[in-house]
Amino acid sequence: MAAVETANDKALRYAFGNVLCFFILLLIGVLAFSIRLFSVIKYESVIHEFDPYFNYRVTQFLIKNGIYDFWNWFDDRTWYPLGRVIGGTVYPGLTLTAGTIWRILNSLNIPLSVETVCVFTAPIFSAFAAWATYFLTKEVKGTGAGLTAAALLAMVPSYISRSVAGSYDNEAVAIFALIFTFYLYIKTLNTGSLFYATLNAIAYFYMVCSWGGYTFIINLIPMHALLCIVTGRYSPRLYIAYCPLIVLGTLLAALVPVVGFNAVLTSEHFASFLVFIIIHVVALAYYIKGLLSPKMFKFAVTLVVSVGLVLCFAVIAVLVALVASSPTKGWSGRSLSLLDPTYASKYIPIIASVSEHQPPTWPSYFMDINVLAFLVPAGIVACFLPLSDASSFVILYIVTSVYFSGVMVRLMLVLAPAACIMSGIALSEAFGVFTRSIKFQLPGVSQSQQIDAKDNGSEPSGDVIRNDIVKTDRHDEPVKERPLRRNKKKDKENMEKASKPSIKSKIENKLLVLPLETSIIALFLLVLLGAFYVVHCVWAAAEAYSAPSIVLTSHSHDGLHVFDDFREAYAWLSHNTDVDDKVASWWDYGYQTTAMANRTVIVDNNTWNNTHIATVGTAMSSPEKAAWEIFNSLDVKYVLVVFGGLVGYSSDDINKFLWMVRIGGGVFPHIKEPDYLRDGQYRIDSQATPTMLNCLMYKLSYYRFADTDGGKAYDRVRRTEIGKKNIKLTHFEEVFTTHHWMVRLYKLKPPRNRIRSKTKKSKSKSSSTSNQKRRGTGKKNPWH
Amino acid sequence: MGKSSATSKDAQALFHSLRSAYAATPTNLKIIDLYVMFAVATALIQVVYVAIVGSFPFNSFLSGVLSCVGTAVLAVCLRIQVNKENKEFKDLPPERAFADFVLCNLVLHLVIMNFLG
Numbered sequence: 059m060a061a062v063e064t065a066n067d068k069a070l071r072y073a074f075g076n077v078l079c080f081f082i083l084l085l086i087g088v089l090a091f092s093i094r095l096f097s098v099i100k101y102e103s104v105i106h107e108f109d110p111y112f113n114y115r116v117t118q119f120l121i122k123n124g125i126y127d128f129w130n131w132f133d134d135r136t137w138y139p140l141g142r143v144i145g146g147t148v149y150p151g152l153t154l155t156a157g158t159i160w161r162i163l164n165s166l167n168i169p170l171s172v173e174t175v176c177v178f179t180a181p182i183f184s185a186f187a188a189w190a191t192y193f194l195t196k197e198v199k200g201t202g203a204g205l206t207a208a209a210l211l212a213m214v215p216s217y218i219s220r221s222v223a224g225s226y227d228n229e230a231v232a233i234f235a236l237i238f239t240f241y242l243y244i245k246t247l248n249t250g251s252l253f254y255a256t257l258n259a260i261a262y263f264y265m266v267c268s269w270g271g272y273t274f275i276i277n278l279i280p281m282h283a284l285l286c287i288v289t290g291r292y293s294p295r296l297y298i299a300y301c302p303l304i305v306l307g308t309l310l311a312a313l314v315p316v317v318g319f320n321a322v323l324t325s326e327h328f329a330s331f332l333v334f335i336i337i338h339v340v341a342l343a344y345y346i347k348g349l350l351s352p353k354m355f356k357f358a359v360t361l362v363v364s365v366g367l368v369l370c371f372a373v374i375a376v377l378v379a380l381v382a383s384s385p386t387k388g389w390s391g392r393s394l395s396l397l398d399p400t401y402a403s404k405y406i407p408i409i410a411s412v413s414e415h416q417p418p419t420w421p422s423y424f425m426d427i428n429v430l431a432f433l434v435p436a437g438i439v440a441c442f443l444p445l446s447d448a449s450s451f452v453i454l455y456i457v458t459s460v461y462f463s464g465v466m467v468r469l470m471l472v473l474a475p476a477a478c479i480m481s482g483i484a485l486s487e488a489f490g491v492f493t494r495s496i497k498f499q500l501p502g503v504s505q506s507q508q509i510d511a512k513d514n515g516s517e518p519s520g521d522v523i524r525n526d527i528v529k530t531d532r533h534d535e536p537v538k539e540r541p542l543r544r545n546k547k548k549d550k551e552n553m554e555k556a557s558k559p560s561i562k563s564k565i566e567n568k569l570l571v572l573p574l575e576t577s578i579i580a581l582f583l584l585v586l587l588g589a590f591y592v593v594h595c596v597w598a599a600a601e602a603y604s605a606p607s608i609v610l611t612s613h614s615h616d617g618l619h620v621f622d623d624f625r626e627a628y629a630w631l632s633h634n635t636d637v638d639d640k641v642a643s644w645w646d647y648g649y650q651t652t653a654m655a656n657r658t659v660i661v662d663n664n665t666w667n668n669t670h671i672a673t674v675g676t677a678m679s680s681p682e683k684a685a686w687e688i689f690n691s692l693d694v695k696y697v698l699v700v701f702g703g704l705v706g707y708s709s710d711d712i713n714k715f716l717w718m719v720r721i722g723g724g725v726f727p728h729i730k731e732p733d734y735l736r737d738g739q740y741r742i743d744s745q746a747t748p749t750m751l752n753c754l755m756y757k758l759s760y761y762r763f764a765d766t767d768g769g770k771a772y773d774r775v776r777r778t779e780i781g782k783k784n785i786k787l788t789h790f791e792e793v794f795t796t797h798h799w800m801v802r803l804y805k806l807k808p809p810r811n812r813i814r815s816k817t818k819k820s821k822s823k824s825s826s827t828s829n830q831k832r833r834g835t836g837k838k839n840p841w842h
Numbered sequence: 843m844g845k846s847s848a849t850s851k852d853a854q855a856l857f858h859s860l861r862s863a864y865a866a867t868p869t870n871l872k873i874i875d876l877y878v879m880f881a882v883a884t885a886l887i888q889v890v891y892v893a894i895v896g897s898f899p900f901n902s903f904l905s906g907v908l909s910c911v912g913t914a915v916l917a918v919c920l921r922i923q924v925n926k927e928n929k930e931f932k933d934l935p936p937e938r939a940f941a942d943f944v945l946c947n948l949v950l951h952l953v954i955m956n957f958l959g
Contacts, residue, residue, distance in 0.1 A: 250923070250931060251934075251942065252923070252939070252946050253942045253945065255919070256945060256946045259949070260949070293930070294922040294928060294930065295930065297919065298919045298922060298923075301915045301919070302912070302916060302946060305908055305911055305912040305950075306912060306950055306953065308908065309904075309912070309950070309954070309957060312901070312904060312957060313953065313956060313957055319901075322904060341918075346860070348927070349859075350859055350863060354855070354859050357856055358856055361849075
């Protein structure tokens with residue numbers, strides 16, 4: 059009867075644990091969603107930054123015109139006069155997801171606007187990502203670790219920074235797809251089921267649709283398979299987990315137009331094919347080994363090795379010759395800049411100029427993953443006790459993502475899930491040790507321990523012992539449960555029915571407990587650590603990462619100032635210019651201009667054509683007449699310049715100007731960077747070089763600036779008075795300046811209707827030839 | 843000379859032992875092996891054809907070869923799951939294994955059809 063009661067108790071506790079687990083997951087989802095809503099509360103439900111505006115425009119097009127038109131869309135409103143094939147150069151996952159959500163909601167008669175769906179896609183998918191992290195960590199270590207990891211991921215600032223409400227960018231859905239693909243891979247590895255392998259391939263397809271970072275998956279999984287083979291952990295489940303994914307995954311990746319044939323031709327995918335071949339060789343070797351006697355097998359091995367080595371060398375030689383013949387060895391520019399951090403600054407200044415592509419500083423680690431930075435090493439140690447296929451995968455994941463996050467700040471995002479998983483494992487194990495110590499030393503409980511000789515909640519060291527008793531490759535995870543004060547974390551207890559009363563392990567358990575007071579204090583400190591983490595995450599979400607950057611605010615003694623200049627300028631453009639007018643600006647503002655002002659732009663954030671950007675950069679760096687010529691040849695009507703000197707907005711075009719010079723100078727050699735620097739220093743005050751004082755950017759930024767503060771013209775960003783105060787524009791005229799002077803619009807003046815008189819004509823001719831002589835490279839300049 | 847004859851005799855002995863061990867495998871596994879051979883042979887024929895004729899249109903070539911390789915891989919997975927000697931899969935009913943095989947093949951061929959052009 060006691061046995062029946064125990065069975066009933068066990069079933070009841072199972073049920074209670076499952077229900078509790080479900081509710082905790084629900085709460086974690088709600089937490090993940092609501093912590094990302096600060097920007098909506100503080101500002102408004104608006105799309106942030108630059109890239110999301112492009113995605114928003116594409117989603118609008120998809121919803122209006124349907125999927126076939128979207129797939130074949132050639133956009134002529136950007137990169138004038140080249141245009142851009144949107145269908146073939148965009149990762150469609152995000153837009154298709156948002157479009158599907160909008161269509162489902164609309165068919166249910168919930169009339170949300172496209173903008174609302176786009177703004178809230180990221181928080182919804184971050185809730186899904188937290189749940190995916192739970193499932194992934196549960197496969198690695200168990201339910202307790204899973205819940206902890208999910209709670210950590212819901213709040214980690216690095217992920218919040220790219221998925222706030224309004225940040226409608228690829229990473230919003232891509233991180234969910236990444237974690238989900240990894241979960242399905244680990245699940246297939248643990249169960250050996252072909253069904254999960256199919257699901258894995260489909261999830262990988264979703265990831266390829268969503269983000270260029272899918273190359274991380276297609277290189278990490280082969281690395282892990284190779285690691286398993288090399289450390290002697292090859293099993294048929296590895297074959298089932300790996301090979302169908304590679305074949306089906308390559309096909310599915312080739313289906314996406316952006317990737318296309320790159321799925322089989324670029325070096326980023328070669329690792330997967332190489333390991334594919336290796337795993338087949340290994341599988342064959344194991345099979346033959348099973349068939350033959352050991353002596354025969356040894357002979358077969360020597361025979362095959364001697365023949366195979368020769369063949370191998372031949373094939374490798376051919377492959378190396380093929381790959382070496384391409385200048386970048388088959389890798390794309392972005393991947394090369396990841397592998398060799400100095401590559402971009404030497405060869406591709408555009409990649410080097412993006413601030414997200416710079417290496418991170420040490421403080422940014424503590425800002426972005428906070429407390430997890432110290433919990434990760436503890437998690438790595440916990441993964442080794444015991445080492446399973448799944449935990450070796452997570453260790454590999456964290457190591458590679460730490461390396462890549464050190465190369466580019468933007469990839470801290472890939473580090474975040476790995477750090478959360480590791481920390482979840484570490485915290486769960488620590489809680490397990492301390493609560494077990496308390497349980498063994500509480501007087502009432504230890505008596506019941508005598509009665510239930512079979513009930514030994516296991517822990518990692520117990521499992522090491524038990525692995526001798528129960529031989530199973532799978533990590534069948536019994537985890538202890540203990541009611542804790544912190545209601546977010548609860549470990550479930552499964553009372554494992556051991557095959558024999560393991561008194562030996564009971565004694566071992568007793569030896570591994572810590573003193574009672576230490577455990578209680580340690581538990582309290584761990585809870586405090588968690589509290590610090592939560593406080594930091596909420597602060598980071600509220601203060602640091604919720605700025606929509608299209609609307610700026612500042613606090614002053616007379617309240618809150620809102621700077622809505624960007625939207626003001628785009629609205630002016632859309633109301634006061636013709637639909638076919640072309641607007642030239644630096645590439646940062648291209649997406650926003652096409653999306654909000656609905657005007658054709660010359661260059662935008664896609665930065666696929668370096669020469670075109672260099673043309674615009676050259677125009678901005680040239681004197682007025684030369685710039686007018688360049689812009690006129692591109693049919694430009696309006697020029698947009700961002701200027702922050704009046705209010706102190708530091709990301710304006712004058713601060714970016716040196717990049718314009720560098721990129722322009724990279725293609726047009728008559729633009730030389732030292733011409734704009736005085737003694738190697740970039741200045742705009744009276745000590746600036748004449749080239750600098752005469753260039754278009756300077757003139758357009760500071761035109762009439764001296765009128766604002768009575769002739770002093772003090773630039774608040776550069777903190778000095780400007781060099782040339784009385785600027786006269788001959789080829790451009792100002793049409794609009796926003797309220798805080800942050801965006802300034804100029805129109806190209808039409809060419810003179812007739813030349814006044816003969817003397818004037820010869821004078822203008824001579825002045826133009828002397829202009830040419832002054833520049834000295836008149837022939838080389840393609841615009842003359 | 844003695845060594846080479848010894849190695850050739852050893853090679854023959856190896857060949858014989860391989861053959862006899864393989865003859866002992868159950869018939870259903872042999873059928874699956876035959877299917878794998880067929881798929882790989884078809885893939886090889888396609889590669890030779892492309893080497894002769896040229897690779898345009900590339901997507902058709904890719905989908906053809908990968909469909910053969912894919913179905914071979916899936917058949918090998920089926921063989922692993924159905925093989926009685928594999929202790930890890932002893933409580934997986936062979937019907938379930940076959941159903942998974944069919945499902946995965948369906949997905950594979952759906953993708954192939956789409957990509958074939």
